[in-house]
Amino acid sequence: MTNFTRIIARLQKHYGTPELPPARGAFELVLWENACYLLPDQRRAAVFEALRAQVGLTADAILEASREALLPLAAMGGMRPETRVFRWQEIARITATQFEGNLEQILEWPYARAVKALKLFPCIGDPGAEKILLFCGVAAGLPLESNGLRVLTRIGYGRAHLKNYGAMYREAQEAIAPELPKGMEQLDRRQKAIVCPTLARAHLLLRAHGKTICRASQPACHECPVEDGCAFRNPGASKGVRKTPGTED
Numbered sequence: 001m002t003n004f005t006r007i008i009a010r011l012q013k014h015y016g017t018p019e020l021p022p023a024r025g026a027f028e029l030v031l032w033e034n035a036c037y038l039l040p041d042q043r044r045a046a047v048f049e050a051l052r053a054q055v056g057l058t059a060d061a062i063l064e065a066s067r068e069a070l071l072p073l074a075a076m077g078g079m080r081p082e083t084r085v086f087r088w089q090e091i092a093r094i095t096a097t098q099f100e101g102n103l104e105q106i107l108e109w110p111y112a113r114a115v116k117a118l119k120l121f122p123c124i125g126d127p128g129a130e131k132i133l134l135f136c137g138v139a140a141g142l143p144l145e146s147n148g149l150r151v152l153t154r155i156g157y158g159r160a161h162l163k164n165y166g167a168m169y170r171e172a173q174e175a176i177a178p179e180l181p182k183g184m185e186q187l188d189r190r191q192k193a194i195v196c197p198t199l200a201r202a203h204l205l206l207r208a209h210g211k212t213i214c215r216a217s218q219p220a221c222h223e224c225p226v227e228d229g230c231a232f233r234n235p236g237a238s239k240g241v242r243k244t245p246g247t248e249d
Helices: 003-015 026-033 041-054 059-064 067-075 081-098 103-108 111-118 126-135 146-155 165-179 189-212
Strands: none
Touching: 003 165, 003 189, 026 041, 026 081, 026 103, 026 126, 041 067, 059 081, 067 081, 103 111, 111 126, 126 189, 146 165, 146 189
């Protein structure tokens, strides 16, 4: 058992097993990322399900919907609903014009090409594209968003003090890579169906920990289930958490 596996096990014991997003497939996950702004996941899910029920989660359905139908749904997602409507329509337009209405085809493409394709959509950068592919069962590592990245760098995977976010992200990815399942690109679909949800839940657990306990300011270190191996809390601590007495790898 790797240090990373122990970390995730402790986080899961603390938070429980996280539920994966209700979005299925690349197109729905792009919409999911654009469902709301700076609101809890429960509100994101409410907007997403309302869009499913009242409009439909296909490019054609969104393109055919009127602005008047989309705007009240977008307003549920927080500030600047007009911008959100534009983004939904842009997502549908790009899918229809550049992917022949079928964004799911990118899941059969080489990984780098699929990432590049997803970055054509609003608000999707490298981490977002990698996360969408992971949730679709196509993984090449462990995608991170800002909260999860902060957790890992504080534990010791990379350096938290780097001013360049991109450099910090790459360094954390490189540090964690040896502790992830080997040769993801060599796995068949059945094997990926097991590994990808595990990594997806690891992503969600790290995100939850960064949002609730390992916050950017005033972290609640006394509540942290991995505090004993955290260099942020204990300068000089080694990377990872200590093994619980009596456990074996």
